[in-house]
Amino acid sequence: MKPILEVQHIEKEFLIGGEKEPYVALRDILANPLKRLREPPKQVFRALDDVSFNVMPGESLAIVGKNGAGKSTLLKILSGITPPSKGRIVCRGRIASLLEVGTGFHTELTGRENVYMNGSILGMRKAEIDKHFDAIIDFSGVEKFLDTPLKRYSSGMQLRLAFAVAAHLEPEILVIDEVLAVGDADFQKKCLGKMDEVSKSGRTILFVSHNMPAVQNLCTKGVFLERGKLKFQGGIQEVVNMYTKNINASMNEWIAPVTKGRHSCICKVQTQVTGTQPFHKLKVITTIAVKDDFPASYLSFYIGSLDAVPLMEAIPKYEPFIKKEAAVDGEITIISELDLPPMIQGIYTLGVWFGSSHTHTIDWQKEILTFEVTESPMEGRTIEFPKHAGFIAVQSRVLA
C-alpha cells in the first residue's frame, strides 16, 4: 500500500530583518532606491528544515513540538496556503483542515447562510452541504437561531456552528490544529468524540496539539519537531515522552529589557521544571544586578494561570538573606527550588518579587516567565482536566 501522504525534504524560508510590516509601502521604494541597494542582505529564517515523513492511509499522526517549532507552517504548506521553498509533498487524497474553523463566517449573514458559505469555502459542494445540513445543525445545537444574523450569536455558538460544519467535511485526510482550546467542557468532549469517530472510520488524521493526553488518545504515531527540524518520529508513547522530557529539560529564560537604571534590580530569571508529577519541582535561578545600596532582602515567587488568576506564592527563605556585599561582578545569583503541587496540564506564569520587607519592594517583575506542565497530575487519567474545577489536583485516597 502506498502512503497517503509523502512529505519529502520540505523546507520553508522566510526573510526577516527587513521591513517591520510584511507588506511594503511604495514610498520606501520610490524614495530610497539606493537604500535598498545598500541595505545588508536580509536574514533568512528557516521555519522548516528538511522535514520528511510518510503517513499511511487510516493512520492518525500527531505533530508535536514547542511554539515556533514549525508545526503551523507545516500545516499551512500541507493545506496549500503557502508553498514550500524546497521539497515536495505527494498527496493521495483530499486534505481539509480544521485550523480554519469559522473561516469565511460573516456576521451579517444568518446561521443558515453561513453554513453554506463556510462549507463551500472549505471545499464542500452545495449538494454535499444540503445532504449534511440537518446533521450539522443538530451537532451545533443552534437550530433555534438558524435565521438570525451571526452577529447576534454568542462566541460559543459561533464556534459550535463552525466546528459542526468542519466536522462534516469528508476529506481523506483531516488536519486538526488545537481547536479544542476553546469552547466549554461539554462541547470539547463532543468534539473529541467526533474526532475519535472520524479516526475510527478509517480516515487519516494529522493532529497538532499541546494537549498530550488528547494526543495519546487520538493518535497512534507521532512526529516531534524542534526548531524546524524533524527530531524524532515513531510510536505515540515515545513521541509524547520525548516531548515531555524536552519541555522539562529546556531552560526558560527572562532577561530584563533595560538594566541601565541606577537602582538595583532583577536582571535575569531562569526556570526549569524537573521531576514527575505529583512530585515535580520548579527550579528558579534569579540574578540581581547590584547598582546602589539596598538593605538585606529576600525573594518571593508568584505562580498564576495564563488568564491571570493568582494561584500560589512561594518564599524559599523568609528572612533577609540577600546582602549587597555578596555581589560578584555586580551580580548576585540565587538558586531556589519550589515543590509544585499536583497541577493540571497547562501553561503557568511566574513572577518574582525582590524586597527587604512587606512594606519595602525593591523590584517586582510580574508574569515574566511561563512554564508548562505537560503530565497529567493523576496517574491513568488521560482526559483533560477542566479549568473551571481548579488548577490543583490534590492527592487523595479512600480511607474506608
Place this chain on the structure above:
Amino acid sequence: MEYIIERQYKFSLGIKELIRYRELFYFFTWRDIKVKYKQAALGFMWAILQPLAMMMIFTLIFSRGLKVSSEGIPYPVFALSGLIIWNVFSSGLLNSANSMVSNANIIKKIYFPRLIIPMSSILTALFDFCFALLIYIGVLIYYNHQTDWLRVLYCLPLSLILTVTTTLGLGTMLSALNVKYRDFQYVIPFMIQFLLFVNPVLYSSKIFENSWMEWIMKLNPVASAINLSRSAFTGNPIDWLSVGLSFGVSLLLLFIGVYTFRKTEAYFADLA
C-alpha cells in the same frame, strides 16, 4: 486522486481548478451582494436609486447648464447609456482591487484558486448592472425613444464583454499589487475619479474628433465600450476599427493582470 504540493515555477492559468471550485464564484458573489444590501433599509432599491440620481445630476449640470451635445438624443438617455457601462467598470474595479486585502483572513487560512475572489467581485458589479438596465428601459419608455432593439441585442453584450475583460485585467493586477503595496488603496479611488473625466461618459467622444485624443479614445477599451453601447441607442454608425483595437488592448490588459496575479498569488498568505 494524486497531486503534488511544491513550489511552482511554471506559469499556468489553473483553469481546471477554477472549474472544480466553480460553486465558489456563486457563493462569493452571493455573499457580497447579500452583505452589501442587507443592512440598508431600502435594500436593493439602492441599485436603482444610485444610477437614477447620477443621471439626474448630470442632466442638470451638463445638459441644462453647460449645454453639452448629446448626439441628437435626450441627454438622460445619452448619459445613462454611458453610466450603466461606466458603473460596471468603476465599481467592478474598486471591488476587485480591494478584494484580496478585504478577504485576507480567508486567504491566510484556506486554499482555493485565488482568482475566484477578484472575479466574483466583478460579478457583483454585474448584478447592479441588471438593475441599472431596468432603469434604463424605464427611461427609454418615458422619453418614448425610438430604439433599434435588434442592434441593442448585439451592441450591449459586446460592450459588456469588452468592459468586463478590461475590468478583470486591471482588477486582478491591482488586487495583486494591493496586497504588496498598500498605497494602491489610496490610488484606486482617485484613479477612478480621474478616469470618469477621461472617458466619454458625460460628453460625446465626438468633441475630440480630429485631435490626438481621438486615438486615445479609440484604443481605450472603456471609452470604446461606452461608445458601442451608446451607438445602439443613437443609431450612429459603429466604429468597428476602434472596437477591434480596444479589444486587443483589453486582452493585453487581461493577460498582464492575470499573469501578475498568478505570479504573486502563492505568497499572498505570507504577505497579507
